[in-house]
Amino acid sequence: MRVEPQSTSAYDVLVGSGVASRLSDYVGEGVRKIFVITQDNVPRVEVPLEVENTQRFVPDGESAKTLDVVGELLGEMSSFGLGRGDLVLAIGGGVVSDLAGFVASIYLRGVRYMTVSSTLLGQIDAAIGGKTGVNLPTGKNLVGSFWHPSSVFCDTSLLNSLSEREFKSGLGEMVKYEFLGASGLTLDALDESIAKCVAIKADFVKEDEREGGRRALLNYGHTFGHALESLGIAGAIDRITHGEAVAKGIRFAAHLAHRLGRITDRELDHHYQVLSEFSLDISIPEKVTIEDVMPYIARDKKNRGSITFVLAQSDGEPSVMRGISEGDLHCALKSLHQYL
Ligand SMILES: NC(=O)c1ccc[n+]([C@@H]2O[C@H](COP(=O)([O-])OP(=O)(O)OC[C@H]3O[C@@H](n4cnc5c(N)ncnc54)[C@H](O)[C@@H]3O)[C@@H](O)[C@H]2O)c1
Numbered sequence: 246m247r248v249e250p251q252s253t254s255a256y257d258v259l260v261g262s263g264v265a266s267r268l269s270d271y272v273g274e275g276v277r278k279i280f281v282i283t284q285d286n287v288p289r290v291e292v293p294l295e296v297e298n299t300q301r302f303v304p305d306g307e308s309a310k311t312l313d314v315v316g317e318l319l320g321e322m323s324s325f326g327l328g329r330g331d332l333v334l335a336i337g338g339g340v341v342s343d344l345a346g347f348v349a350s351i352y353l354r355g356v357r358y359m360t361v362s363s364t365l366l367g368q369i370d371a372a373i374g375g376k377t378g379v380n381l382p383t384g385k386n387l388v389g390s391f392w393h394p395s396s397v398f399c400d401t402s403l404l405n406s407l408s409e410r411e412f413k414s415g416l417g418e419m420v421k422y423e424f425l426g427a428s429g430l431t432l433d434a435l436d437e438s439i440a441k442c443v444a445i446k447a448d449f450v451k452e453d454e455r456e457g458g459r460r461a462l463l464n465y466g467h468t469f470g471h472a473l474e475s476l477g478i479a480g481a482i483d484r485i486t487h488g489e490a491v492a493k494g495i496r497f498a499a500h501l502a503h504r505l506g507r508i509t510d511r512e513l514d515h516h517y518q519v520l521s522e523f524s525l526d527i528s529i530p531e532k533v534t535i536e537d538v539m540p541y542i543a544r545d546k547k548n549r550g551s552i553t554f555v556l557a558q559s560d561g562e563p564s565v566m567r568g569i570s571e572g573d574l575h576c577a578l579k580s581l582h583q584y585l
Pocket residue numbers: 284285286287288305306307310337338339340341343363364365366367370371372373374375376377385386403404405406407408411414487
């Protein structure tokens with residue numbers, strides 16, 4: 246599969262069991278050194294031996310996505326003598342690809358990077374499309390760049406060691422594609438389903454690389470979802486993963502679209518049907534109020550001074566809707582808790 250951004254060269258995304266064994270074919274001429282960024286939990290992947298390389302293990306979870314870790318990595322890349330024509334290799338999930346892509350984008354004003362994506366969420370989303378970045382104490386992904394990998398390996402054999410919770414997290418992100426044109430996504434044909442998601446993401450990136458328009462639809466379920474994820478990080482509710490948050494956010498977005506007359510009763514039911522097909526936990530703690538989530542919703546990057554959500558609509562794909570009132574959010578949350 247090819248991703249064709251307008252700003253830079255097109256690149257391959259390989260999907261399937263064992264595709265990481267083809268790494269050597271993609272390293273490219275003239276690469277003398279490879280700086281590998283990975284994590285302890287991630288299965289070992291054979292790095293091309295004919296090229297000098299070093300491996301750096303970064304911390305687990307969001308604590309790896311900090312400017313401190315970025316500074317350390319840049320220093321180590323320089324000490325290793327990584328040059329302009331050399332390569333950064335990310336082996337891991339979305340945390341590793343976001344971090345490695347970002348350091349690759351700023352080291353020597355940009356060097357090539359490739360990603361072996363080892364989580365379901367990474368394979369269907371994070372590893373593709375060139376959005377890289379790290380967090381600030383004030384919020385997630387607030388520092389970053391658009392910097393595309395030179396190739397991506399979605400090696401589905403790596404998913405075997407993923408914990409059930411992390412696998413389900415990936416499904417939470419996968420389910421959004423059902424509302425963005427994918428059909429028949431199923432665990433029974435996982436490789437094909439991953440490939441379908443990659444193809445849809447590639448389409449969005451080709452059309453709108455910098456998220457000025459249609460690419461924002463990939464944030465379906467993310468506005469309310471991010472708010473729940475942030476409440477978890479703040480300790481107000483139990484911590485949830487990104488994909489878990491997206492599934493819950495899709496449920497909320499469906500009720501909001503229904504409240505605003507954008508979808509019918511049947512379409513609301515359809516959302517529940519799709520979410521249940523993937524056996525996702527879509528519970529939202531009763532104690533969470535709109536007042537709790539509002540500070541995060543107000544900071545959402547889609548906002549232009551008014552409450553903004555990606556919402557489904559009966560005729561056609563979801564669209565960005567602005568100017569939503571706080572009263573509508575209250576009604577949507579109430580109807581969600583009353584839905585039987
Ligand atoms: N750049 C983008 O477009 C984009 C899109 C979506 C999400 N993201 C980012 O992705 C991150 C989440 O990514 P994620 O869900 O992959 O989480 P993650 O990278 O934290 O991985 C989850 C856990 O699984 C472990 N792991 C990874 N591969 C494994 C394997 N094969 N076997 C066993 N354990 C393994 C990791 O070490 C980690 O503990 C977030 O930071 C999010 O902001 C980025």
